[in-house]
Amino acid sequence: MKLAVARLGADRIPTVVEVDGEKATVVVGAAAADLVEVAVHPQRYTGRGESIALADLELDPPLARPASLRDFMAYDAHLINSLAGLGQTPHPSWYEEPIFYFSNPAAVIGHGAAVRRPRGSVKLDYEVELAAVVGREAADLDAEDPAALDCLAGFTLMNDWSARDLAAKEMRHHLGPVKGKDFATSLGPWLVTPDELPIVDGVVDVPVVARVNGAVHTDNTFRDMTFDWRRILARASANTTLVPGDVIGSGTVGFGCLLELRTRNKELGEERYRFLADGDVVEIEAAGLGVLRNVVGQP
Structure with missing residues (x-):
């Protein structure tokens, strides 16, 4: 459904x-x-x-106020591309287990809603993600258990909006993105039950694109996960209980944001991949999951 x-x-x-x-x-x-x-x-x-x-x-949004909102980093391509501009590569320990941060359930918006630009930010970015919604309580799930995904109600598209300038300041202090992520997370346009999607070895295998004002910026897939959904759910449920209504983001696909595109395409970055301006329309579209559309607004 x-x-x-x-x-x-x-x-x-x-x-x-x-x-x-x-x-x-x-x-x-x-x-x-x-x-x-x-x-x-x-x-x-x-x-x-x-x-x-x-x-x-x-x-x-399918869930206007999730019970909780965890966002993982399951695609190493996103990390590799983001670090390239700093002349860095992922630390080997990153590959040991998926990491996540908690975001703001009160800042969830849906399809068609305006994204409120944070005051003081001029580097607003989109991030293409897939989100899983928990449907049944689960604790200490086993990543090797093929039934680990049985706790899910379904999946929905997610745009993890980022104020890059705010996040850059606060991440110097090793507490992760806070106000740089606190203002908006888009979910929608609907929830798709797992039986409607091609899921192979814990991975949702569908292509995804992102457009800004009609121009395709991101053209990728949700398939190429470093950590599949079984690993993600095992980590999220370790030493705790997931409850119905919890939302868990996959993290950004490779080239799934302007930061990556600007870093890897320096000759086009400033012109083609400028950060978002008021009035820009961002659309994320994936097969079977619909189109999640938002417009950038003012504070």
Whole structure:
């Protein structure tokens, strides 16, 4: 299933809808907070209401306030490309286990929403990611267990917006990105249950592109993970319990952000891959996962 949260009626009440092609059908009895349960227990929500053209709907993020938001770095290409401009390479220990940081669940926005530029930032960047949504409690998962992904409700596109200038200052002090990531994370346009996606050896094998004002900047795939989703979930659940509604980001694909593109294409960086300006439209599109579109706004 593809499940979204749409605002319906004169009161714009957030409601779960099932997406099928160009139409969305109301899932009877499912409020926005029930989306994960609908994905995990579809047999409890068999009723369907009116169908509406998808283009006519205002969509919220699949989870407007996740229980938690972890973001990993599962693609070494992103790290290699980012460090290249500093004349550095990844430390060998990076390959021992996936690392992550906690981001801000209160800053999640959905498809079509404006991204609020942080005050004082002139180096705003997009980051192409895939996010997994936890559907069942899980603790201390085994990365070698083929059933490790059974705890998931599904996947959704993620744009991990980054204020590069703010992050550069705070990361000097070894606490990771904080205010450089605190202002916005896009999720959407909908949640796709795992059975709808090609998943091989813990990897979602679909191509992905990112466009800025219609021009393709990123053209890659979610396939080439250094750490697959079983490794990610094992690390996320180590010594703790994942709960329904937790969101876990994959980290950025190779050449999945302007920082990488500017670093690896210096002759074109300033002109073609400038940092984002107010009014720029950023779209992330992946097969089966839809298009996640946002416009850059002002503080």
